[in-house]
Amino acid sequence: MGQILLLSNGHGEDVSGALIGQALQSLGHHVQALPLAGLGSPYRQAGIALLGRSHEFSTGGIGYTSLRGRLTELVQGQILYLLRRLLRLLRHGHRFDLIVVVGDVIPVIAAWLSRRPVATYLVAYSSHYEGRLRLPWPCGELLASSRFQAVFSRDQLTADDLTGQLQRPVHFIGNPFMDPVLTPAEALPSARQRIGLLPGSRRPELEDNLLLLLQLIEKLPVAAELSLDLALVASLEDGALHALAASVGWQLEQGVLSRPGTVPITVRRDAFQSVLQHSDLVIGMAGTAIEQAVGLARPALQLPGKGPQFTARFAEAQRRLLGPTVFCAPGDAGSSENIEATAAMALDLLKRSRSDQPLQEQCRREASRRLGTAGGGTRMAAAISKLLP
Structure with missing residues (x-):
């Protein structure tokens, strides 16, 4: 069975990564995670080992918040923290057969720098925003490379759009973060x-x-x-x-x-x-x-x-x-x-x-x-x- 590293950069991405990781573990693979932003609590709760220590930031991600959020990132040292996480990836990446990216351009770049085979779940991007997805540079160029062996989208519109843009298959097979809420939970007291x-x-x-x-x-x-x-x-x-x-x-x-x-x-x-x-x-x-x-x-x-x-x-x-x-x-x-x-x-x-x-x-x-x-x-x-x- 394979050695797999999950790479994600936000709380929502960690949730999806943990669910994918659990499914991979059930298939017999050895899975670790490297959250680029936050404590990675969903991974811990899922019983997935972290590659090194982690730290929580109030913005919960990197670069997609308001101007106030970006300034907060700088004050809290999130950018330096990210660089340290990238160095950890470069030091330990050779141990893994495959890196699974869950997120956006940041983990995509990080995974490419590791020189390992990559599968990517682009949960942070959708063509529903503007009708046609404009991937930030150099995300498109990297995803089109042979190092990225599979690309998954969060909806069918994005899969169709990126299949044309990248000139390679992009698949929509569902969103892992939906699985828990689509599983029947304990009923609440009745209410009209x-x-x-x-x-x-x-x-x-x-x-x-x-x-x-x-x-x-x-x-x-x-x-x-x-x-x-x-x-x-x-x-x-x-x-x-x-x-x-x-x-x-x-x-x-x-x-x-x-x-x-x-x-x-x-x-x-x-x-x-x-x-x-x-x-x-x-x-x-x-x-x-x-x-x-x-x-x-x-x-x-x-x-x-x-x-x-x-x-x-x-x-x-x-x-x-x-x-x-x-x-x-x-x-x-x-x-x-x-x-x-x-x-x-x-x-x-x-x-x-x-x-x-x-x-x-x-x-x-x-x-x-x-x-x-x-x-x-x-x-x-x-x-x-x-x-x-």
């Missing part, structure tokens, strides 16, 4: 209407996102039939959540956030899949989470924040990527205008999610077209396995 709240996972942006969500919920009318479920990561513990909520007049008691005159919010930890699968509408401030909601054929409503990741600019690009079943209200991010308009849009979408058959059909169509079907990780691992000697 349910909104799932997805504030993201990276601190300190998470706290800012939560405060915006609480402002939004204050604008919703109290309704006994409505359940609000907050999918929260373990890194924000109850003590910190209690203090944050108390600072704006909310209370946390027995896992429920409440404030007089508002709909209570049930805090659910380690229940992300359940919240997604059982929500009629998702209100999100995250990248991969909203993609997964669309893949589950749920309408998704964005609430842009101040970033550094989930900004108005990021949200606009996400709508181009994921299509017409992702909605965003007018107004500047964080403004009272935007929050009030988002509340009104949430009520409208919640009603339509159950009664509007054209919207339901559109959600199902876009889910298949833009994210694919379950089993992407298994299919990709099988295709990668065939590349090994």
